[in-house]
Amino acid sequence: MSDLRTAVLRAPAVAALVLLLAVPQVSAQQQFIADAGLVVDSDPTLRSRTTTTVGITGAIGLFLSDRVSLRLELDLPGWHVSNLAGESRVRNHIERHAIREEARARTVSILLARHVGRGRRFGGAVLGGLALATRASRSSGYTARLDLDGTVLEHRTVSRADDGFTWRAVTLGGDVTIPVSRTVAVVPQVRLNSYFYSDHTSLVFVRSRVSLRWGF
Secondary structure, eight states: OHHHHHHHHHHHHHHHHHHHHHSOOOOTTOOEEEEEEEEEEEOGGGOOSOOEEEEEEEEEEEESSSSEEEEEEEEEOOOEEEEEEEEEEETTEEEEEEEEEEEEEEEEEEEEEEEESTTSSSEEEEEEEEEEEEEEEEEEEEEEEEETTSOEEEEEEEEEEEEEEEEEEEEEEEEEEEESSSSEEEEEEEEEEEESSTTTTTOEEEEEEEEEEEEO
16 A cells, blocks of 8 residues: 555656656757747736737847857737727717727847757746837727717717837846757747836836747
């Protein structure tokens, strides 16, 4: 009975060891990397009612040495949405509106990465650098003015699109590399970004992502 109990207790550790040994190593001779994946964008700086969206991300990188790489990253998050609607009485008429506002900040980042455990079964990296965030917005809907009996006195369609303007941000982050083969890995990542401008430096937007990485 005691032998059976010992075997049961050891089973998880044995399974973990087998799994660890089964994970392939990433080649330490890779000089270039390319990422493609999904990004989860949490951005309170846009002041939208929807603060988290999902988008796509990609990156290319070049190893400058065995432990240092230079990375160029592109994030295209989904639109953050605010649906605004309401009705109020103003003197002798009624004002009504229904407007959908959308905003996002697509970014291009250049980062230096310091790698740990390169060429082993599991590795990681810490990164730092600069990002250029283009904050775009668009809106659609209508505003209306009605008589007290409901007769429409005025109706205006709202349609606006702004390609935005570019702000600079400082970026810090980290990667964890989980090999699938000697040239392909799954890489969970996180990036914290803070704008340089005084009214936004107390706020950060966070990008979490999962990418497939190819090494060459």
